[in-house]
Amino acid sequence: TISLTYSQIYGAVTINNTLCLGLFLALVYFRGLTWDFSAEVTATVVTVLGMSAVAGSRTTFPTALAPPVVAAYPAAIAGIIALEQVLGWN
Numbered sequence: 001t002i003s004l005t006y007s008q009i010y011g012a013v014t015i016n017n018t019l020c021l022g023l024f025l026a027l028v029y030f031r032g033l034t035w036d037f038s039a040e041v042t043a044t045v046v047t048v049l050g051m052s053a054v055a056g057s058r059t060t061f062p063t064a065l066a067p068p069v070v071a072a073y074p075a076a077i078a079g080i081i082a083l084e085q086v087l088g089w090n
Contacts, residue, residue, distance in 0.1 A: 036090050043080045
């Protein structure tokens with residue numbers, strides 16, 4: 001069912017993004033590296049928080065939630081473009 005699929009995707013994406021972002025931020029901090037990915041990280045964090053709000057508010061997920069979830073990826077890309085082009089983030 002869509003609920004089980006969405007739950008698995010939500011769990012995998014959340015754990016993957018949290019772990020990878022934490023590792024990269026630790027590497028940047030402890031090695032004193034330059035960080036030039038603020039727009040990408042902001043878009044990822046906003047997307048994950050949005051998915052967390054949806055997933056945390058219910059235990060079953062209707063099929064009608066599929067299009068907004070799929071639209072989160074292009075919205076994140078648009079957010080990155082807006083942050084870089086309009087606001088001048090790098």
